[in-house]
Amino acid sequence: MLKIRSFKKGGIHPHARKSLSDTAKIQNLPKPEIIIIPMSQHLGAPAVVCVKKGDIVSAGQKVGSGESFISADVHSSVYGTVQDIQPIVLSNGIETNAVFIETDDISEPQTEFTYIDKDILERSTPQELLKIIKDAGIVGMGGAAFPAHVKFNIPKGKQAEYLVINGVECEPYLTADHRLMLENTEEILVGISVISKIIGAGKIIIGIEANKMNATRKFEQVIEEKRLPIKIQPLRVKYPQGDEKQLLKAVIGREVPSGGLPIEIGAIVSNVGTAYAIYEAVTKRKPVIDRVVTISGNAIKNPGNFRALVGTPIKVLIDAAGGFQEEPAKIVAGGPMMGFAFFNLEAPLTKGMSGILALTKSDLDFSSETACISCGKCVTVCPMGLQPTRLFRFINNSKFSDAMSLNLMDCKECGCCSYSCPAKIPLVHGFKYGKKMARK
Amino acid sequence: MKIQKQQAMRNVLKGLTPLCLAAIYFYGWRFTAVLAVVAAAGVLSEYVLAKKYGLQMTESLFVSVLLFSLSLPPGIPLWIAALGIVFGIVFGKMVFGGFGRNIFNPAITARAFVYISFGVPMTSKFLPTLPGPDSWFPGGFAHWLSPLDSVSSATPLFTKSADLFNLAFGFIPGSFGETAAVLVVIGGLYIIIKKAANWRLTVSAIAAFLIMQTIFWLAGIRDTVDPLYALISGSFLLGAFFMITDPVSASQTTNIGRWIYGAFFGVLTVLIRVFSIWPEGITFAILLSNMFAPLLDYYLKERKKRKGASA
Numbered sequence: 001m002l003k004i005r006s007f008k009k010g011g012i013h014p015h016a017r018k019s020l021s022d023t024a025k026i027q028n029l030p031k032p033e034i035i036i037i038p039m040s041q042h043l044g045a046p047a048v049v050c051v052k053k054g055d056i057v058s059a060g061q062k063v064g065s066g067e068s069f070i071s072a073d074v075h076s077s078v079y080g081t082v083q084d085i086q087p088i089v090l091s092n093g094i095e096t097n098a099v100f101i102e103t104d105d106i107s108e109p110q111t112e113f114t115y116i117d118k119d120i121l122e123r124s125t126p127q128e129l130l131k132i133i134k135d136a137g138i139v140g141m142g143g144a145a146f147p148a149h150v151k152f153n154i155p156k157g158k159q160a161e162y163l164v165i166n167g168v169e170c171e172p173y174l175t176a177d178h179r180l181m182l183e184n185t186e187e188i189l190v191g192i193s194v195i196s197k198i199i200g201a202g203k204i205i206i207g208i209e210a211n212k213m214n215a216t217r218k219f220e221q222v223i224e225e226k227r228l229p230i231k232i233q234p235l236r237v238k239y240p241q242g243d244e245k246q247l248l249k250a251v252i253g254r255e256v257p258s259g260g261l262p263i264e265i266g267a268i269v270s271n272v273g274t275a276y277a278i279y280e281a282v283t284k285r286k287p288v289i290d291r292v293v294t295i296s297g298n299a300i301k302n303p304g305n306f307r308a309l310v311g312t313p314i315k316v317l318i319d320a321a322g323g324f325q326e327e328p329a330k331i332v333a334g335g336p337m338m339g340f341a342f343f344n345l346e347a348p349l350t351k352g353m354s355g356i357l358a359l360t361k362s363d364l365d366f367s368s369e370t371a372c373i374s375c376g377k378c379v380t381v382c383p384m385g386l387q388p389t390r391l392f393r394f395i396n397n398s399k400f401s402d403a404m405s406l407n408l409m410d411c412k413e414c415g416c417c418s419y420s421c422p423a424k425i426p427l428v429h430g431f432k433y434g435k436k437m438a439r440k
Numbered sequence: 441m442k443i444q445k446q447q448a449m450r451n452v453l454k455g456l457t458p459l460c461l462a463a464i465y466f467y468g469w470r471f472t473a474v475l476a477v478v479a480a481a482g483v484l485s486e487y488v489l490a491k492k493y494g495l496q497m498t499e500s501l502f503v504s505v506l507l508f509s510l511s512l513p514p515g516i517p518l519w520i521a522a523l524g525i526v527f528g529i530v531f532g533k534m535v536f537g538g539f540g541r542n543i544f545n546p547a548i549t550a551r552a553f554v555y556i557s558f559g560v561p562m563t564s565k566f567l568p569t570l571p572g573p574d575s576w577f578p579g580g581f582a583h584w585l586s587p588l589d590s591v592s593s594a595t596p597l598f599t600k601s602a603d604l605f606n607l608a609f610g611f612i613p614g615s616f617g618e619t620a621a622v623l624v625v626i627g628g629l630y631i632i633i634k635k636a637a638n639w640r641l642t643v644s645a646i647a648a649f650l651i652m653q654t655i656f657w658l659a660g661i662r663d664t665v666d667p668l669y670a671l672i673s674g675s676f677l678l679g680a681f682f683m684i685t686d687p688v689s690a691s692q693t694t695n696i697g698r699w700i701y702g703a704f705f706g707v708l709t710v711l712i713r714v715f716s717i718w719p720e721g722i723t724f725a726i727l728l729s730n731m732f733a734p735l736l737d738y739y740l741k742e743r744k745k746r747k748g749a750s751a
Contacts, residue, residue, distance in 0.1 A: 370444045371498060371540035376638065376692030387693045390737070422448055 004210060006236035007249040010383035012416045014172050014239055014337065016211060021296045022175040024304035026183055029320050031103045035078050035311035036348040037063055038088065040096035042139040043146045044070030049097055055082045056104075059112050060287050063099045066137070072147040073137035076101055077289035077309035079108035090350065091314065091333035091342040098348070101311070113286040120282055121190070126198045129282060133198075136281035137288050137351075141273030142166060142177070142242065143334055145352030148274060152198045154263060161266035163201035164251050165192055165275060167208040167215065168235060168242035171335025174355045176292040177272050179305045181208070181215040184276055185222050191275030192230065194282050199268050204230045206272075207251045209237045239337060240414040244269040246383055258410050273354070288351050295321040299328035299358035308349055314356055315345040328358035337415040370423040378417035378427060384410045388417035388427045395434035403434050411435070441487060444498040444539075448687070451636040453499075455627035456506045456682065462623050463616035466569040467514035468583035471616055474521050478509045481522040482529050489534040498539040500688075504528060507547035507682060510617025511675060512554075514567045514586060524554040544730045545689045552723045569611050569619070607672045618675035628681025637685030640698040645680040646671070648706030662714055676709055679722040684729060691736035700736055705729040 040046035047064030051057060057076040064074040076099070084100040124132075134149035154160055165188075169177040181188065196204055208216050216232055223230050233251045240246055245256045247269060254265040262269050273291065280286040289310055296303035301322030308317055314333075318324070332339040333353055349356075378388035386407055394403040408431065417427040463471040482505045483497075490497050508525050528550025533542040555562050567586035571579030580586075606612050610620030618624070631637045650671065656664040664670075671677065684690055684705045691697040705725050712721030 367445075370446060371496070371538070373446065373448060373500070373540060373687045374690070374692050375448065375687045376698075379693050380695075387737075390693060423446075 004234045004236055005250050006238050007241060007246040007383065009249075009385055010381045010416060011238045011240065011246070012381050012419055013237070014419060016237070017172045017296075018175050018178070018211065020173065020298075020303040021294050021305055022178055024175070024179070026179050026292055026305045026307050027320075029306050029308045029312065029317070031078050031105065031309060032312050032316045033103055034083070034313070035076070035080070035101045035103060035309060036088065036098050036313065036346075037074055037076060037101065037311045038090055038096045038098045038348060038350060039064045039074060040090070040094055041074060041145060041310070041350040041352060042066075042072040043144065044068060044072070044150075046096055047071060047074045049085055049099060051076075051082050051085075051099060053082055053085060056080070057082060057101060058109070060285075060289055062135075062137075062287075063101075066147070070147060070150050072139050072149075073135065073287070075137055075287040075289055077311050078103040080104045088347065089344065091344070091347045091353070092340040093342070113280070113284045116283050117285070118283070121194060121197065124282075126200070129194055129198050132282050132285070133194075133278060135287070136277070136285075138274065138277050138281055139288070139351050140271055141277055141288075141291060141352065141354070142271035143338070143352050143354055145350070148270075148278070151268065151270075152195060154199055154268075158263050159266060160199040160201045160263060160268045161203065162252055162268070163192070163196050163199060163204045164244075164247060164262075164267055164269045165204065165206040165272060166242060166244065166247055166269055167206055167212070167272045168247060169212070169354075170209060170237070170239045170242040171337055171339075171355070172239075173296045173357050174294045174335050175296070176294045176305050176354050178212050178215055180276055180292050181212070181272055182218055185215075185218050187279040188272050188275045189219075189222060189226070189228060189230070190283065191277070191279035192270075193228075194278050195268070195270055195275065201268065205233050205251050206230060207233045207235050207241075207247050209235045209241060211237050240383060240412075240416065243383070243412060243414060245412070258407060291349070291351060291353070293317065293349060293353060294355040295357075296355065297328070297332075297357040298360045298363055299324050299326050301325040310351055311348045313346050313348055317349060317356060318345065318358065324358060326360055329361040329364055330359045332357040332359065337419065338413060365424070367424055369425055372423055372425060375422060377420045377422065381416040381420045383414065383416060384412065386411055388431075391434070392425065392427050392430045395430045395437075398437075400434060400438040404438050408434055408438060441491065441497055443501075444496045446499045448634075448636040449499040449503050451634040452503045452631050452682070453506065455631040455634075455636070456503075456510065456617075458623045458627050459510055459617040459620070459678075460506065462610060462620045463510060463514075463580075465571065465579045465581060466586075466610055466619060467567060467616060468570060468580040468585040470514065470585040471509070471580075474512060474516065474518065474616070475505070475509045477518045478521050478525045479505045482508075482525040485526045485529045486534065489530060490538065493534070493538065495534075495538040500539050501529070503686075504533075504545075504547040504550070507545075508550045510678070511547070511551045511615050513562060513615050516561055520554055520558050520561060524550040527553040540688055542688055543734070544727055545683055545686045548683055548723055548726045548730075552727055555723055568613050571611070604669065604672070607669070612673075615675060618678045621672035621677050624677040624681055628677070631681070631685070637681065638687075638690075638692065638698055640695060641685050641690060641702040642680050644699045644702030645684060645706040646677075648703035649676060649680070649709055650706075652707050652710040656710065656714055664714055670710075670713070674713075674720050675722050679705070679709070679726055683722070683726050689730040689733060691733040691740075693737045694740045697733075697736040697740045700740075701729060701733060704732060 045068035047066045066072040080101045080103040083102045088098045138148040139145040411431045528546040532546035532549030536542045653667040691701040708725035709721040
């Protein structure tokens with residue numbers, strides 16, 4: 001095993017709270033009565049609806065097609081009838097068109113996605129594999145939901161020296177990737193081989209934080225059995241190590257230039273969940289119609305990890321975890337650091353959503369904002385080396401171009417500054433607003 | 441009006457408590473009268489202006505009140521103390537837009553004002569301490585004030601007459617709070633451990649001070665005193681632990697800025713002490729350092745690679 005490493009600049013250690021769900025096996029959830037498939041589940045342009053009201057669709061059938069360069073196809077996750085097509089608001093506040101499908105258990109064919117094509121990897125060219133990934137609508141499953149076929153299409157003149165697989169899962173509460181690594185180790189490794197073949201990576205490293213040593217051992221065991229050219233890099237626990245920039249710094253010691261992409265330093269980063277989705281797409285021809293999601297938080301009766309269909313209303317997911325045992329004070333989609341608080345439990349599960357958390361009053365800090373005391377804590381913890389306190393002052397005074405000149409766009413909204421601010425200043429909210437205004 | 445709760449400021453208040461007790465022990469209960477007058481005047485001036493401008497009062501006010509009171513000589517007339525804090529709060533803080541926006545440390549602004557305006561009561565009448573070799577206890581706890589009729593003496597920075605033991609434990613004439621170097625260090629370490637103050641500021645200030653003082657001492661310039669003596673006499677330690685670490689007026693956005701800021705203060709203190717007509721340099725050293733803090737914040741940014749630069 002390699003020496004344990006981490007990134008150096010900034011970062012914080014929030015309470016992990018992973019023990020609520022990290023021993024809960026992934027449970028498959030039954031189909032809900034209604035499935036809501038949003039057209040915008042990824043970064044980039046929304047997909048365009050390609051079915052109409054009354055159509056009968058099968059599981060895995062394309063219902064929205066990603067037509068722009070950065071976009072992704074979306075698929076129905078069940079067999080059923082298109083009941084309605086209308087705009088909805090997602091849990092992250094994005095308004096998008098969605099296809100409502102009523103599930104039909106009776107006339108559903110039972111043979112979907114059971115055949116496993118074992119030697120497809122050997123017979124296919126990288127281009128063919130990339131096409132399969134594009135058709136399966138695969139996006140980054142770690143949360144950012146960047147379309148995978150765009151990422152793996154290496155621009156001319158660049159070379160992917162490293163493929164770094166992200167098994168960090170640094171957000172508190174979340175254990176979906178952890179369970180996936182334990183329970184689907186071999187499938188993830190197949191997915192990694194597919195990515196490696198597409199991008200032609202020389203070295204493959206999986207980064208896993210030290211609070212998941214059982215997953216590390218499981219990977220090492222399988223890698224040894226199969227003699228795969230893959231290394232495991234254990235990482236010291238530190239947030240936000242799951243961000244690709246920090247992960248690359250920790251694993252290969254290179255820094256992604258400001259405003260640039262990992263490929264500029266010869267690396268591609270992909271999440272373990274994405275690798276698993278790629279395995280399913282390539283060997284079973286199964287598009288992204290389900291994912292593993294952690295339902296946790298102290299307000300949830302039986303926190304756990306569930307394999308749920310994309311489009312399942314969040315209410316159904318929470319009921320599957322036993323419902324609320326006390327009144328939640330806040331419901332969050334994603335992790336507590338970077339996720340979005342939302343209130344509409346009818347909103348559907350999307351491809352990039354790794355967790356749903358119901359937090360109680362005692363989990364949260366409701367103290368009100370006070371004046372900045374210039375303590376400099378936000379500067380110390382910022383992993384991007386920004387000066388949150390000055391940025392916030394500029395934005396507060398609508399000086400967006402001044403904020404831009406202090407590299408506002410480098411902020412990736414990890415929340416380290418807001419988390420450590422003793423005056424409870426909503427720094428990240430300010431930066432999100434500032435970025436939006438600066439783009440105008 | 442509600443007063444904004446600030447945990448960091450509460451920790452500073454706790455760190456200053458031993459010094460307040462020591463002030464009573466050394467100079468008598470009159471310290472509480474000074475404190476009460478300063479607090480009343482400070483609260484009143486902040487209340488009036490905060491109300492007028494729609495701002496909130498903050499707990500940092502009490503830190504300013506304590507720091508200013510501790511920096512006064514024991515015999516200070518009460519009206520001068522009141523005038524000082526009013527100036528400090530109004531012109532040191534509220535005119536800039538209230539807490540968090542002030543350039544100068546309000547306590548030091550107040551002190552500088554009375555120091556320049558009332559030179560005689562501020563510098564010439566340092567009273568001897570009540571406890572001493574003849575009676576260690578109850579010291580000031582049984583008195584209102586050190587006897588005024590006894591011979592008042594000047595600060596040891598002028599006379600260079602005290603020994604190191606008395607300097608370290610405070611048995612020397614001086615301001616209320618600066619005399620006991622040991623207590624200043626204990627309180628200072630407390631606020632550093634509680635992260636109300638950044639250790640880099642204090643360490644760089646003390647290091648720069650010692651280096652500079654040693655150079656002058658070895659070179660024999662203008663009868664410079666030896667570095668250790670200089671370090672623990674006067675209010676340099678109070679300044680290094682409690683005043684330049686005031687987060688608002690310090691340079692805090694980069695670590696390198698903190699090192700430079702602290703060192704700047706240390707060097708300036710020595711220069712003012714050695715070359716100016718003022719025996720005590722820290723008041724002006726702090727104000728000058730405060731002035732340069734925004735400049736340090738502005739020019740010291742993290743160097744970053746831009747897209748397109750060779751990776």
